[in-house]
Amino acid sequence: MVSSARGIELSAGPRRVGMAVVGLGGAVATTAVAGLELLRVGASDTSGLPLAGVEVDGVPVAEATGMADYADLVVGGWDLDGSDLRKAADQHGVLDHRQLEQAGPYLSSVTPWAAAGDADFCRNVTGGNVVLAETRRAQVDAVRADLRRFREEERLDGLVLVNLASTERWPDPAAPALQTVEAFEAGLDADDRSITPSMVYAYAAIAEGVGYVNFTPSLAADVPALIAFAESRGVPVAGKDGKTGQTMMKTVLAPAFRSRSLTVEGWYSTNILGNRDGLALEDPDSLESKLQTKGSVLDSILGYPVEDHVVRIDYYRPRGDQKEAWDAIDLVGFLGQRMQVKVDFQCRDSILAAPLAIELARLTDLAQQRGQAGVQTQFGWFFKAPMTPDGSTPEHALHRQERVLLDWVAGAPAGR
């Protein structure tokens, strides 16, 4: 990222910020924890961390803005699987041998808190580390208690809850319980099942004044009730669905095709991945959530509907976390003549996602320092389906999102 800037008063002293992660044992979260540890012990550098090299008026961004340093992030969180993160990292196979050895002792010391899961919403991922709270309201109380304890025990200056759990199926977004704060709270008491586990966490975070980030395709805070709740409590919320591989590329290529007036006649995208996320997406309902956030980007960038936009995700184990995304794009150019582009992105899901989750924690804490409440549209650069306060169409083109983000970091007012 390139710096861009305006003068800003500097914050004093290191700022200690907590990341409370839903899905702490997953590949993305484990990679984030390991990565921060490797950074701390000097076994890795900041490569892949988008804000690491950004400067504001020639001053490193953390110093210039008061954003927390990577070294001052403290990660804890929940997972249905209670294994320590060393075991989790072994399973995920993201770290190489040397990294596992170097981060291993620290990872062994991190054990997820009991989670508020619900097999009904995410069928292919289960585990025994479930909180003993059967109703939605009781789950909220348990999560809030975890957040308070985390803040106190770690003496945190800031705290952000980041949802990195596997995708859950969407409830009906028009369900009455999701429309107003009052209805939502009544729903919690009535154990209304249109309130999903991700919403339980989002509500708990907001209630505790904790910034909230949804890195998954789950609906989570993207309902009127929780947006209003965040605004009323002065809490920033951001989401949804981290834009890492294929969709990221799409939001890079589509603006170029538009720039050159090449009409996109069709865009076929298939993804193969073999990690826990892939398994979760074997459940058609979870897949449906994912496809929804992936599908919307093209038409809004191009300015016309692409009738043959097909997106596939298939669980395919041989390469584990090493996801592959193949795109076949059909273009029509001058004189109606056709051309094709194929893109094969052999990426690593967690290696792309973990640094984004880390930056989002730092940025959301900064937003909270700046007193910004509600949906943080300036973080759209991170997401496949950026939330907007009113459900309007967000900006999807990566380069325009970058400009908005960097301007905001440098001190420009948020908003589109």
Added chain:
Amino acid sequence: MVSSARGIELSAGPRRVGMAVVGLGGAVATTAVAGLELLRVGASDTSGLPLAGVEVDGVPVAEATGMADYADLVVGGWDLDGSDLRKAADQHGVLDHRQLEQAGPYLSSVTPWAAAGDADFCRNVTGGNVVLAETRRAQVDAVRADLRRFREEERLDGLVLVNLASTERWPDPAAPALQTVEAFEAGLDADDRSITPSMVYAYAAIAEGVGYVNFTPSLAADVPALIAFAESRGVPVAGKDGKTGQTMMKTVLAPAFRSRSLTVEGWYSTNILGNRDGLALEDPDSLESKLQTKGSVLDSILGYPVEDHVVRIDYYRPRGDQKEAWDAIDLVGFLGQRMQVKVDFQCRDSILAAPLAIELARLTDLAQQRGQAGVQTQFGWFFKAPMTPDGSTPEHALHRQERVLLDWVAGAPAGR
């Protein structure tokens, strides 16, 4: 392209602008001529023409700025092959059957003027349609006479010379004759061979007050002598090397990799093409010119040198004008872990290039109307190696070039 705007006084009446093309019988030029004719007779639409849908404050760009309409462009030009364009189009195989039939009668009526070629600079492309002018000075005079005749016979309001010839080898850019206007003119008289055919055309255009566009990798106007000459005569010049396929994609993807802090460890690019341009590049000297303009873009966008940046171009006949560009990109991300992207662009050289050449003619005429002399840096969006007045590093990222271009079109002052 997206419109962007500031108020501008509208020009009145249709403006008739000539495009005098070097290499008129080539695939790009023939496609441009055929395309304009198909537009005129309503057999094709403006798809693929980047400025066709641009508006300034809600007003179509031509109307808002006084830019010539597609219908008001008149194309003529030189070629070493004196065949009429119907024959040329048959050979190139770019147009489909129906388009050949519809544009055929008009194409038959267009015959290239005798060209000022020099087998020494472009060995694999020859022909018998050569002007009887052996010295550089005599060639200049012949070209100037052609331009005057074209302007008068067609009663043109504006005239732009566009170089679409096959790539010629570079002379030593430090040759004395290329450093000052005086030295250059002395060189013309002395028939100095560091003055190449493309420079003869460029000089002749500037001397006649005709805007100049270099769409090829040849050095042409990109020498101090001709830049100074253009400035002194108040003539706009633009170049060099149209950015159509692989390099265009590179300047789209590289900014995204930088945005995400993905380090480019290596980028292997190979091109296979079977048209006359591909044949010209079988000559190692011409290839050298091409690779030079292709090589520079990555490092400047990324901000660090990519040590393994390999670019290959191979002549391969089976698909003629249907070029294929394959890229293998090696990325390093978070925790030093590696990922790969492959891009296979099965494009059509002339279909991508012809509309850019057309837009450049319109834009260069607009620049001349606006009284802008010398290097038009705001046209960098069109070129692999955008000229700068002082040889400084140009902007290469497509999205930033687009913004500069559209701002200028809408009336913002040029310059970086």
Added chain:
Amino acid sequence: MVSSARGIELSAGPRRVGMAVVGLGGAVATTAVAGLELLRVGASDTSGLPLAGVEVDGVPVAEATGMADYADLVVGGWDLDGSDLRKAADQHGVLDHRQLEQAGPYLSSVTPWAAAGDADFCRNVTGGNVVLAETRRAQVDAVRADLRRFREEERLDGLVLVNLASTERWPDPAAPALQTVEAFEAGLDADDRSITPSMVYAYAAIAEGVGYVNFTPSLAADVPALIAFAESRGVPVAGKDGKTGQTMMKTVLAPAFRSRSLTVEGWYSTNILGNRDGLALEDPDSLESKLQTKGSVLDSILGYPVEDHVVRIDYYRPRGDQKEAWDAIDLVGFLGQRMQVKVDFQCRDSILAAPLAIELARLTDLAQQRGQAGVQTQFGWFFKAPMTPDGSTPEHALHRQERVLLDWVAGAPAGR
């Protein structure tokens, strides 16, 4: 194909053989009809016809074996869409402009006979050209009448029925009606719905002593009742599912991986196609039939089960009949180390299939001349799921199938 041979008595005089095609208006059949016409008028050569260059002991195969010449094939058949083949060819977009013009007059003269369809078995393909025969028995009688009429009117020496219809869903192969000839005939009378339309045609052909080829994934003759019926009536049957694109490549690559002891850890295959076949496969039941015939080849060639063998087919319109098959193959080699192969086959479905269908008609007629009844295992080279008389695992490796086929053509006894 390479010739291989043993002496054979030559047949005398041209042999006129009919191809009665189910799905005559489809892309494959239309292309076959057009191709034979273009051959007859000398507007195309035998390129792509696998047996065209085969010799037996130095004598061209037709002459050596008594196989019908391409010029002596007569094509007729059924289709739910009653349009003439010129209209069909226009829609399919397989022929180029010149070919459409040259074959057009003949194609206009060919109109499909009314078909015995059943929307229940192939939901996305419908049409109004349906025979007025509501029960299975009545349909059989109508088809038999068509065959008799065709044979007489065209004074045919031989006749083969080739199923090129869109894929229909499979009935339960264990259904009682499909187990014995008696049960099947009772089922026809009782209008048993486990008897599918493709079985109606197969039964009718056998009953008429007409050779039967199933080029589709439909179950058709591949049930005990019809195999026994063919044997008892002395009729050759062959099938099923023409092996043209991705599966053909699979049966070429997999034997090589086995030869080199490269273990296939996973094989991900996706297909995108936009013709009528693709549309038919949008129906999940038809898709199921297709995936069944595609899935079996790998394990039997490799000698071990490939756990991650995923096959996808997606309807994607931009390229019509120009199908694309993308394979991602994961290999494990020496020291357990991993390698990958990607294959992108941009093929033309009908261009690959039509010549195979033509050769099958000639070969099946030859089998009938040779008095071979029942399943023709030596034709396995043509099929994704070669039928075997007893349902045992067939040979799938293309090169071994080729040897079997050529040996049989040259006169070796059939059988494995």
Added chain:
Amino acid sequence: MVSSARGIELSAGPRRVGMAVVGLGGAVATTAVAGLELLRVGASDTSGLPLAGVEVDGVPVAEATGMADYADLVVGGWDLDGSDLRKAADQHGVLDHRQLEQAGPYLSSVTPWAAAGDADFCRNVTGGNVVLAETRRAQVDAVRADLRRFREEERLDGLVLVNLASTERWPDPAAPALQTVEAFEAGLDADDRSITPSMVYAYAAIAEGVGYVNFTPSLAADVPALIAFAESRGVPVAGKDGKTGQTMMKTVLAPAFRSRSLTVEGWYSTNILGNRDGLALEDPDSLESKLQTKGSVLDSILGYPVEDHVVRIDYYRPRGDQKEAWDAIDLVGFLGQRMQVKVDFQCRDSILAAPLAIELARLTDLAQQRGQAGVQTQFGWFFKAPMTPDGSTPEHALHRQERVLLDWVAGAPAGR
């Protein structure tokens, strides 16, 4: 590989066979040594070793034929770089962390003998471990002494010299010194520079009665003088150029295209690799040798010349030994219509080559046991440019080569 068989008398007792390797420190040889050690200690299995699972009449091949077991191979050899193999393995980066640890102690104990190199023939690979023998004859004597010492010290029952060195440039194959044994020996004495280092080794091996395998594109034993010498001394020789990646795939795909009568209009192949072999090929003379062995396969398999067959090899470091081969194939099918296949083989050079080198040592020793002298054409399956006794065109199709090889292993007489 599949077994095939005829009864054979079994040899008794383990047979200890030496592999004397030219280029012992290279990636292929180091991987072979490490692999055999990992097999011995049970840290790896026989995956990737083509003959491991072959049986003759139900009996494992080694037992059935008297071929040496993997465990009974002893590897030694020469290298210009005198580092021990542990250091070499570290550099090559082929083994994973655990394999390096397990094979490390053994690898440390293996140090290459001083080599008879000649910078003139292979310019980009140099080292200090050169034998002090300046003339060709003195080099021969040194190599012979090494072979005798190796045989005695290791009490070997058989010995095979395998050339795994980097590619050297070709001398003129028509040079007089290479035509007869007498001329060759005179050339050794006269230090004739048309005798290359690889020929020195080949001659020394044959003179010592040691079987010879040339796994590289160097000319080596493929000259009349050395073939005659091998025949006269009763020594088997085999070569040349191991067929591992792209060419292997070519000899799999081309027969299939021929089988289906798909005409190959063009075949563009590019290779990128970053290991020591790749560096050696930066020398245009060495590259020339390589391209020569790669170029010949297509035309002979297809039966017609492919005019646009382009093969590129580029040195590209990011992936070291992990070579990538990309093929773009243009096919013409029925009705002259075009199709394309792209193959991207992301392979590991040494992982593919090492097991082939190991099998060749075992097989050449078996040939020697069987008393077969001269060129072993039945080993063509292993090579890009299989030697033939008389320089006639060899069989290139992988599946036919496999049949020949397996028949020979099972006891059939050699020869084509």
